[in-house]
Amino acid sequence: MRIIKYFKKLSVRQKIEFSVASLLTVALLVALPVFAWFAQNKNLETLTKIQEPGDIIIRAGRTIKPDEADPVVNFEMQDIDIEAISEGNPQRYVFSVKPSDYNTKYDLQLAHTTNIPFTYTLYRASEADVAGLNDDQINTRIKEASSSATALTLYHPRGDTTKKTYYQINGSAIVMTPLNLDSGNYGRYLGQNGDAYYNKTYVEGVDDPELYAIPVYLQTTGDNYITHPENAGSYDYFILELSWDTGSGIDNQAFEKWNTAQNNKETDMIYITASRRAIQ
Amino acid sequence: MGITTTTMPYVIEPLSGGNNIYQDYHDKVMSTDAIIWAMTSTDKMNNNDENVDSGIKPGHSGMISFYVKPSKESVNLDLTFEIVGYSCTETNNAVTGNTDISMTRVADEYQRYLAGHIFLFAGRDDIKDPETDAVIGHTYSTPIVSGADLKKTLLNQNYTKANENTPVTIYWIWPQTLSTLIDARINSNVSIEPITSGTDRDNIVTNIATYPSYYFYNYAVSGVTLTEAIMAAEYDTYCDKYDSADNAIGTNVNYITLKMTTDETSEGE
Numbered sequence: 001m002r003i004i005k006y007f008k009k010l011s012v013r014q015k016i017e018f019s020v021a022s023l024l025t026v027a028l029l030v031a032l033p034v035f036a037w038f039a040q041n042k043n044l045e046t047l048t049k050i051q052e053p054g055d056i057i058i059r060a061g062r063t064i065k066p067d068e069a070d071p072v073v074n075f076e077m078q079d080i081d082i083e084a085i086s087e088g089n090p091q092r093y094v095f096s097v098k099p100s101d102y103n104t105k106y107d108l109q110l111a112h113t114t115n116i117p118f119t120y121t122l123y124r125a126s127e128a129d130v131a132g133l134n135d136d137q138i139n140t141r142i143k144e145a146s147s148s149a150t151a152l153t154l155y156h157p158r159g160d161t162t163k164k165t166y167y168q169i170n171g172s173a174i175v176m177t178p179l180n181l182d183s184g185n186y187g188r189y190l191g192q193n194g195d196a197y198y199n200k201t202y203v204e205g206v207d208d209p210e211l212y213a214i215p216v217y218l219q220t221t222g223d224n225y226i227t228h229p230e231n232a233g234s235y236d237y238f239i240l241e242l243s244w245d246t247g248s249g250i251d252n253q254a255f256e257k258w259n260t261a262q263n264n265k266e267t268d269m270i271y272i273t274a275s276r277r278a279i280q
Numbered sequence: 281m282g283i284t285t286t287t288m289p290y291v292i293e294p295l296s297g298g299n300n301i302y303q304d305y306h307d308k309v310m311s312t313d314a315i316i317w318a319m320t321s322t323d324k325m326n327n328n329d330e331n332v333d334s335g336i337k338p339g340h341s342g343m344i345s346f347y348v349k350p351s352k353e354s355v356n357l358d359l360t361f362e363i364v365g366y367s368c369t370e371t372n373n374a375v376t377g378n379t380d381i382s383m384t385r386v387a388d389e390y391q392r393y394l395a396g397h398i399f400l401f402a403g404r405d406d407i408k409d410p411e412t413d414a415v416i417g418h419t420y421s422t423p424i425v426s427g428a429d430l431k432k433t434l435l436n437q438n439y440t441k442a443n444e445n446t447p448v449t450i451y452w453i454w455p456q457t458l459s460t461l462i463d464a465r466i467n468s469n470v471s472i473e474p475i476t477s478g479t480d481r482d483n484i485v486t487n488i489a490t491y492p493s494y495y496f497y498n499y500a501v502s503g504v505t506l507t508e509a510i511m512a513a514e515y516d517t518y519c520d521k522y523d524s525a526d527n528a529i530g531t532n533v534n535y536i537t538l539k540m541t542t543d544e545t546s547e548g549e
Contacts, residue, residue: 041288041291041292041293041315042288042291042292042313042541042542042543043292043311043313043314043315043539043540043541043542044292044294044314044315044316044317044346044539044540045306045310045311045314045315045316045317045537045538045539045540046300046306046316046317046318046319046325046327046344046537046538047300047302047305047306047309047310047327047535047536047537047538048300048302048319048325048326048327048335048336048535048536048538049302049326049327049334049335049336049534049535050335050336050337050365050529050530050533050534050535050536051334051335051336051337051530052530052531053337053526053527053530053531
């Protein structure tokens, strides 16, 4: 072949040069792929999943699923019996909070308008076992229980009275600190007009809210945060109790005057908020 | 005349571990120049069927290990770690009946939060309960902090014992709160002790001051250089921004890769 003929024509020195050049070229070609194969054994990689953050959820009582509270649309504060309240029997409503998978502490806030001079009290609650009680006994404990120790609260989903769960109050009232009380007009507690909280809610010079529309903010603050007991299921249940101050306090007189004037078709708005307390 | 080949001065091997339960996702994004880093149950990356949990979140930590096998008496290596975040959409393929997985790198903002929030350390010690001797926590040393390129590099690590597998462990943690990274206890609301101390913590604080957008959500650059004292005094603000960055990671990133590349330390380093 031509290369062999060409090779034979070269001088000895040229033959050596040719051979060395060829061998080095081959060596280079062989060496490079071997190196590249080992390059993979310098680097390691893995992959894992990022979990999604949990959210605080507010829901209603529980009837539909065994371990999950009903969607919040089922939370209703209706059939408020003013006469019952004036006779000393508070009206009670159940809601729940799920503090996510992190079980961190959280705060509750009640913000309410003051058209109706109710007092609002919050208690922790849990499902009550009513086996062994007949209907009359249950009804008495719902409608005529002035003491929180024996009171039962009925929860049923919106529009469906066939599903029922009964709740009992546990412990004493949750301490809620009012942030902006003004013991203003007509002997009523109102939201303070013109303080820091007012300025957060309204725009000066633009908004001109009516006295009773200014919300009062009540919050768990300081050491009064809510802890979630980890062995008690995933939802914390609460009972919101509407009453009026039966003592000689400011709300007593206010309620009597208000009720006498046949105002019992007033409307108030209540906002319940749960906020996770940051781990410090 | 024989052909001589040069051997690599070292080889990296993963420990023998379990299969990644997310291997289908990893296959979509795996680097071509890396081999699979098999994880074991102590790494707590929670991607392994030996783990109870699946996936990681703030507060998790673990140890990741590999072998270095030098082929000569002593080799010096730089270890570079990179965390890349991906979002994932899965669609049902009506034709094949399988689930199609599509992985997309997340935006730079979330890559930065990952670089700041998932920490690597070269050292870790146990904190033991004095009465029961049970391990109740850890302190960490030698932080491997992120640089401008979001990568974390541990320089000039020396390995001897030619032709033997030397196990190396790197500790990772996703700190739950800012107060575990900086000492904010001058603030009366804070009681948590940080996980590092001394110059190690100084290094972390310097990293926070240099790259605040890695640690804090929507950080507005000001002329102020952050110090531990400033962050502790206004702890409510900074811890809120730290937590918000964690939340942003959790809601925008579905999967992360952790990649280690190694190189011989160049002369003069």
